[in-house]
Amino acid sequence: MLVVGCLVFAAAVRAQAAVQVDVVYPQQLQQSQTLRLPGTVQAKQHAQLATLEAGRVERLAVEVGEVVEAGQVLLSLEHRLAELQVTGAAAEVRAAELNRQEAQRLYDEVQRLSVQQVVAKTLIAERAALLAKAEAELARVKANHSIQRERLKRHSLKAPFAGVVAERNVDVGEWVTPQNPVMTLVAQRDLRLVIEIPQQHFHTLQNIQEIPVAVIPDTAGITPMATTLTRLVPVSDVQTRTFTAQIDLPEQATGDWVPGMSATAELTFPNSSQAAIMLPQTAIKRHPDGNSSVFVVENNRAKRLVTPHTEMTGNQVTIYGLPADRAYIVKGVEMLQDGMPVTMNVIAVKQP
Numbered sequence: 001m002l003v004v005g006c007l008v009f010a011a012a013v014r015a016q017a018a019v020q021v022d023v024v025y026p027q028q029l030q031q032s033q034t035l036r037l038p039g040t041v042q043a044k045q046h047a048q049l050a051t052l053e054a055g056r057v058e059r060l061a062v063e064v065g066e067v068v069e070a071g072q073v074l075l076s077l078e079h080r081l082a083e084l085q086v087t088g089a090a091a092e093v094r095a096a097e098l099n100r101q102e103a104q105r106l107y108d109e110v111q112r113l114s115v116q117q118v119v120a121k122t123l124i125a126e127r128a129a130l131l132a133k134a135e136a137e138l139a140r141v142k143a144n145h146s147i148q149r150e151r152l153k154r155h156s157l158k159a160p161f162a163g164v165v166a167e168r169n170v171d172v173g174e175w176v177t178p179q180n181p182v183m184t185l186v187a188q189r190d191l192r193l194v195i196e197i198p199q200q201h202f203h204t205l206q207n208i209q210e211i212p213v214a215v216i217p218d219t220a221g222i223t224p225m226a227t228t229l230t231r232l233v234p235v236s237d238v239q240t241r242t243f244t245a246q247i248d249l250p251e252q253a254t255g256d257w258v259p260g261m262s263a264t265a266e267l268t269f270p271n272s273s274q275a276a277i278m279l280p281q282t283a284i285k286r287h288p289d290g291n292s293s294v295f296v297v298e299n300n301r302a303k304r305l306v307t308p309h310t311e312m313t314g315n316q317v318t319i320y321g322l323p324a325d326r327a328y329i330v331k332g333v334e335m336l337q338d339g340m341p342v343t344m345n346v347i348a349v350k351q352p
Contacts, residue, residue, distance in 0.1 A: 028324035039195035048181035103134035
């Protein structure tokens with residue numbers, strides 16, 4: 001009997017005359033989410049410096065906290081032996097140049113005699129070989145001279161970039177090697193804020209081209225700034241399950257910022273899990289149990305959809321979790337039943 005009753009009801013519904021209904025195509029609302037995350041200001045250039053040669057520290061040119069320019073000497077190693085090696089190499093160059101001049105003179109002499117055919121060809125070949133050997137020797141000692149000069153230069157440690165000396169690990173008289181850092185140099189420009197973002201937001205942020213960020217300093221007297229997220233580091237920390245993000249600070253706004261400062265970053269981005277549409281309140285059908293639903297037109301029939309989540313604002317209602325590409329009935333929903341035939345009267349068109 002139950003099956004027969006259902007069939008009779010279905011036949012009655014199909015036999016009903018189509019009801020004219022007003023429908024709208026709603027605009028999907030752009031929902032956003034804001035993350036507030038602590039971060040640390042870092043310099044893009046932060047280097048632990050070491051000398052290029054081993055030796056004893058003879059002079060310290062700077063102290064901790066001093067601001068230096070690129071190319072400025074930071075310390076010098078004892079370099080008397082290196083100077084003597086440069087002097088010896090220079091003397092070898094002068095001797096090789098004289099030897100090469102003499103070999104050239106002898107070769108030119110046999111060349112002139114060969115015109116008169118009074119010199120053996122073997123002698124000409126011998127003088128040419130001596131000249132080539134003298135030229136090779138000159139090239140060798142010049143290269144050695146350049147090496148010794150470069151070694152002498154390496155007895156001075158120079159700043160590779162402008163910055164502040166943050167740490168000094170040696171004193172005058174100590175022996176240092178290229179394997180041991182002697183100073184830490186930190187740039188005061190080209191700063192960035194480094195934050196750690198929970199891994200559940202990675203794929204959402206990765207697919208957004210430009211993410212607005214408000215950088216709020218934790219130090220009084222510094223003006224907050226608006227910028228964008230610069231880059232994501234696609235490697236998750238196995239301990240914290242977060243990944244690193246970097247926010248380049250605009251150079252014109254970094255005068256008061258110092259590496260090591262803390263700040264808060266506010267990231268605003270779309271929340272794809274909270275898609276929403278807006279409809280007139282007349283589209284909502286209230287149920288006795290406190291729930292609500294809306295009707296869409298599908299194959300010229302009314303189809304009831306339970307509304308997962310709604311928010312009322314004036315005469316409008318925001319509904320979460322429903323698609324925007326459907327025709328929603330906005331009038332007379334109290335009398336509608338699921339599957340009832342309808343004809344549409346579109347009173348609004350979906351916004352682009």
